[in-house]
Amino acid sequence: MKRILLASLLLTASASAFATAPGGPGCGWGNMLFEGQRGLPSHLVASITNGTSGNATFGMTSGTNGCATDGALRYNGKSMLVLGSIMTELSEDMAMGEGEALTTYAVVLGIKPEDRAHFASVTREHFDTIFSSAEVTAEQVHAATLAVLKQDARLARYAEQA
Amino acid sequence: MLRPLLLLALCSVSPLVLAAPSHALALPQLADDAYWQSLGHYERGKLGGWRSYVDDEDFFLADDGAHDPAAELTATLSALYGPSSLGDRHAQCVYPARTRWLREQLGLTDLPAIECSEFKTWYSEVAPHSTVLVFPAAYLNSPSSMFGHTLLRVDQANIDSQGSPLLSSALNFGAYIEGMDNSILYAWKGLMGGYPGLFSLLPYREKIGEYSRLENRDLWEYRLNLTPAETGRMLEHVWELKQIRFDYFFFDENCSYRLLELLEVARPGLKLTEQFPLTAIPSDTVRAVIDAGLVESIDYRPSRERELLTRTASLEGEELYWVRQLAAAPQSLEDKDYLAVPAERRALIQDGAYRLVRYRATGEERDSANAAHSYRLLQAINRNPPPRLDVERPTLPEYGHESRTLQFGIGSRGDRAFAEYGLRMAYHDLLDNLEGFPLGAQIEIAQLQLRQYEGSHWKLQRLDLAGIRSLTPLTSLLRPWSWQVAAGLERLPEGDSDDRLVGHVNGGGGLSWPFSEDLLGFAMVTARLEHNRGFSAVLSPALGFNSGLLWRNAVGNLLLEARGDYFHNGEVRRRISLGQQFELREDAGLRLSLDRSFSHRADSETEFQLQLRWYYY
Numbered sequence: 001m002k003r004i005l006l007a008s009l010l011l012t013a014s015a016s017a018f019a020t021a022p023g024g025p026g027c028g029w030g031n032m033l034f035e036g037q038r039g040l041p042s043h044l045v046a047s048i049t050n051g052t053s054g055n056a057t058f059g060m061t062s063g064t065n066g067c068a069t070d071g072a073l074r075y076n077g078k079s080m081l082v083l084g085s086i087m088t089e090l091s092e093d094m095a096m097g098e099g100e101a102l103t104t105y106a107v108v109l110g111i112k113p114e115d116r117a118h119f120a121s122v123t124r125e126h127f128d129t130i131f132s133s134a135e136v137t138a139e140q141v142h143a144a145t146l147a148v149l150k151q152d153a154r155l156a157r158y159a160e161q162a
Numbered sequence: 163m164l165r166p167l168l169l170l171a172l173c174s175v176s177p178l179v180l181a182a183p184s185h186a187l188a189l190p191q192l193a194d195d196a197y198w199q200s201l202g203h204y205e206r207g208k209l210g211g212w213r214s215y216v217d218d219e220d221f222f223l224a225d226d227g228a229h230d231p232a233a234e235l236t237a238t239l240s241a242l243y244g245p246s247s248l249g250d251r252h253a254q255c256v257y258p259a260r261t262r263w264l265r266e267q268l269g270l271t272d273l274p275a276i277e278c279s280e281f282k283t284w285y286s287e288v289a290p291h292s293t294v295l296v297f298p299a300a301y302l303n304s305p306s307s308m309f310g311h312t313l314l315r316v317d318q319a320n321i322d323s324q325g326s327p328l329l330s331s332a333l334n335f336g337a338y339i340e341g342m343d344n345s346i347l348y349a350w351k352g353l354m355g356g357y358p359g360l361f362s363l364l365p366y367r368e369k370i371g372e373y374s375r376l377e378n379r380d381l382w383e384y385r386l387n388l389t390p391a392e393t394g395r396m397l398e399h400v401w402e403l404k405q406i407r408f409d410y411f412f413f414d415e416n417c418s419y420r421l422l423e424l425l426e427v428a429r430p431g432l433k434l435t436e437q438f439p440l441t442a443i444p445s446d447t448v449r450a451v452i453d454a455g456l457v458e459s460i461d462y463r464p465s466r467e468r469e470l471l472t473r474t475a476s477l478e479g480e481e482l483y484w485v486r487q488l489a490a491a492p493q494s495l496e497d498k499d500y501l502a503v504p505a506e507r508r509a510l511i512q513d514g515a516y517r518l519v520r521y522r523a524t525g526e527e528r529d530s531a532n533a534a535h536s537y538r539l540l541q542a543i544n545r546n547p548p549p550r551l552d553v554e555r556p557t558l559p560e561y562g563h564e565s566r567t568l569q570f571g572i573g574s575r576g577d578r579a580f581a582e583y584g585l586r587m588a589y590h591d592l593l594d595n596l597e598g599f600p601l602g603a604q605i606e607i608a609q610l611q612l613r614q615y616e617g618s619h620w621k622l623q624r625l626d627l628a629g630i631r632s633l634t635p636l637t638s639l640l641r642p643w644s645w646q647v648a649a650g651l652e653r654l655p656e657g658d659s660d661d662r663l664v665g666h667v668n669g670g671g672g673l674s675w676p677f678s679e680d681l682l683g684f685a686m687v688t689a690r691l692e693h694n695r696g697f698s699a700v701l702s703p704a705l706g707f708n709s710g711l712l713w714r715n716a717v718g719n720l721l722l723e724a725r726g727d728y729f730h731n732g733e734v735r736r737r738i739s740l741g742q743q744f745e746l747r748e749d750a751g752l753r754l755s756l757d758r759s760f761s762h763r764a765d766s767e768t769e770f771q772l773q774l775r776w777y778y779y
Binding site for chain 1: 326365516520523
């Protein structure tokens with residue numbers, strides 16, 4: 001029990017308010033923008049123990065880390081849970097129109113390499129729509145992104161396949 | 163000893179003999195195979211025989227499997243023929259790497275077919291295709307991070323075109339910490355093997371967050387030339403290590419050693435672990451991997467702090483003022499004076515301010531005021547985006563000097579000449595050859611210095627347990643503390659040209675200023691606790707100061723410093739020292755030092771020494 005408490009304290013953010021979110025609590029779907037990340041209590045400890053942070057998790061999205069694998073969270077075969085953990089980086093990349101988190105999101109959405117530059121410029125242009133406030137959750141960001149894609153002739157097809 | 167073993171071997175062979183008689187002959191040779199030893203993490207015991215690094219009964223099928231590779235092999239082979247009703251608990255599912263290897267070596271075509279859906283689901287989710295060795299570099303304000311850490315990143319196919327490292331898995335070996343001990347206990351237990359070590363597999367993006375954001379460490383990513391088959395083989399073995407406990411020791415049986423073992427499983431015939439019989443310091447192991455020809459290319463991922471400092475490096479006086487203003491209050495975005503700044507400079511200022519706000523929020527709980535503030539800056543960035551941030555690659559960490567140091571010096575103290583011999587197990591002090599290390603960071607562990615004065619008069623000069631110093635300069639935006647701690651035995655002058663060995667623990671805190679890129683000044687307040695038989699108390703406390711200059715010049719580093727200790731019992735001790743290192747070659751340096759000490763209890767004395775330092779592993 002202690003282990004679980006510690007794990008959720010250290011590895012996930014305060015997603016407990018979203019206990020009913022798909023995937024279960026701690027999966028990141030209810031994560032808000034600028035969610036904090038906590039680590040071990042000190043640099044010294046972190047560098048000596050190399051921090052498994054009390055969590056010997058052994059899976060990606062399923063299995064031991066407590067996330068239910070829910071079909072609804074899959075998009076194009078990739079797990080959308082990724083989004084919850086890269087929200088802040090994604091918001092930065094989208095604001096500027098490039099970056100690794102933006103590429104990752106494009107990959108998860110199944111956007112072909114030749115359409116990614118266009119995806120970046122469309123999402124940059126609609127940054128205020130996709131990230132409509134500082135309090136958005138991963139789920140809302142995803143829904144808003146799909147809505148934006150649907151408005152774009154070239155990207156609409158990515159929003160429709162599920 | 164031998165007879166029970168033999169008996170055991172015979173007993174476990176018997177069911178097998180019925181099932182697959184033709185293998186019996188090949189087994190002893192197979193058990194001697196280096197690959198089987200890799201799969202069982204066996205090493206030769208110090209007194210002969212075998213022992214496995216795995217400290218977990220669940221890993222072994224034979225009763226004495228941890229000490230008997232042959233018995234384990236026999237037991238494995240027999241278990242592979244177990245009833246298929248075992249499902250996911252069948253040996254074929256629990257030990258996919260052993261299964262593959264034995265099947266290939268013995269041509270086992272008659273194994274029962276087992277579904278192993280749990281393993282297959284896991285494997286297809288990880289989808290191993292290629293492997294990257296990840297090395298988080300040292301962070302100046304945390305010298306213990308100089309020891310480094312290594313982990314593996316397991317990428318899916320087409321990582322460059324169809325994927326992203328953020329979707330890759332990180333394979334990490336670390337101490338498994340249960341419950342909340344206090345910090346010091348954590349560190350101590352980590353050093354002394356008080357925690358079991360476990361492998362964990364988690365999203366690489368979480369590791370990036372941990373290192374580049376929480377710990378401010380740059381990440382070096384060494385892409386290895388392991389084939390998809392080799393990577394797959396390694397992951398099959400990793401599955402066998404799920405929730406399996408190893409001993410964890412910071413110095414030797416650590417993350418880096420374990421990863422070398424995995425690479426040996428991935429590519430049979432690799433010989434990496436045998437180079438590290440005593441300690442496995444991560445940067446040394448990175449070098450071993452490079453020397454083995456495994457590295458294809460190297461990527462660099464700067465930390466968030468380095469990005470912040472790079473972004474703001476080109477800003478000047480008033481612009482930095484605006485960075486601080488925007489980071490304090492987002493309303494400044496609408497300030498007339500701010501809007502008068504040219505748009506392309508504002509793009510840099512806003513980005514710098516955003517990064518500063520995020521940097522300060524590191525490790526904190528989410529706070530909606532801060533989130534709203536960050537969001538407003540992000541909106542401003544969105545309307546006026548800055549150019550791409552290109553962070554210049556620092557020197558590769560593996561180019562730094564090796565971890566162990568031998569010292570040979572000649573010098574004089576007062577009018578007595580001496581020769582000095584020293585050994586330091588690890589790692590780097592403020593004067594050592596700098597390439598690959600940050601300026602102003604020191605971590606020394608276990609250092610011994612012996613002196614031979616004229617007339618073959620031997621003395622223990624010093625025995626350091628540890629000495630850590632971190633001189634992190636103030637910048638226009640960040641105000642880090644500088645600090646130091648040390649403990650050990652050292653010899654001090656004691657009047658009438660005599661001296662005395664004292665035990666001490668000391669530490670200090672203060673600030674450092676960058677006078678130029680290569681010149682650093684520091685000032686610290688210090689405290690010291692000393693055990694000195696010349697004092698009446700068992701432990702004598704002192705307060706003091708330590709200040710100085712550290713200068714990176716053309717031939718090496720120069721350190722000029724002054725220390726003072728004012729003891730509660732009235733003793734006052736002051737010291738001025740000057741040291742200059744001449745960096746001769748990558749693995750050697752010559753150090754000139756001059757030291758003058760003043761004390762109430764002894765005459766002032768001057769010491770001069772010329773010392774050759776050889777870095778090796």
